[in-house]
Amino acid sequence: MKVYGDSISGNCLKVKYVAGHLGLPYEWIETSVLKGETRTAEFLAINPAGQVPFVDFGEGRILAQSNAIMRYLARGSDLIPDDPWLAAKMDEWLFWEQYSHEPAVAVLRFKIKFQRVPLSDIDPILIKKGNAVLDLMERHLTENEWMVGDRVSLADVALKAYSQFAEDANLSLESRPNIRRWLSGIGKVLMS
Structure with a gap:
């Protein structure tokens, strides 16, 4: 699992917090919004929305939007109420x-x-x-x-x-x- 994120972004930190809390292994790929790294041709080829965070699960499976990523990572965990x-x-x-x-x-x-x-x-x-x-x-x-x-x-x-x-x-x-x-x-x- 590769997490593309900018450490100054709260939205990116959400993914880091959930993955860390659940002990999920991941590779963090620092991607600076301030330096325009989300606007490069290489980045846009992977994520046309040009936003972080997004997660590359491999085999063409890309998931963006922090809350969607958190919900996916936390499925079946105590971070989502059973009720x-x-x-x-x-x-x-x-x-x-x-x-x-x-x-x-x-x-x-x-x-x-x-x-x-x-x-x-x-x-x-x-x-x-x-x-x-x-x-x-x-x-x-x-x-x-x-x-x-x-x-x-x-x-x-x-x-x-x-x-x-x-x-x-x-x-x-x-x-x-x-x-x-x-x-x-x-x-x-x-x-x-």
Whole structure:
């Protein structure tokens, strides 16, 4: 299994976290978005979407999109709840992560940390969206140890990916103790 990913990308880290947690052997192929390595003819011949992460399983089997990759790698593991309702709630968070969380937190982080866009030039609506998604998580984690059920699931892995970099996006976790507790907890579980 060859994982093409950029180590600065939360979406790529999701795949690394799941593979590592499950003890799956893989080869990591560092592919820098900032250096344009996803836009080369060689890369586009393998993955025409020009995005990372993607996994080459050999024999022409290529899988892209971080949440699809995580779901495939984690099938049959404790990262996907057995209960159909909890599995659906996990998927609900996975869709929300890609539709609401990542487009706010990850985009803000990229603009501020990597493109060096001054905060004064950042769209205030984007900052508002970033705070709103973290506030929603903070409220949810007030009454829940994990995002779904009573153990870590792919929902936690997906949301950890960029939540851990909130400060890079100029989104403070100081007033969000539940997110900080949850990040610490998930870090310990994924390291075990």
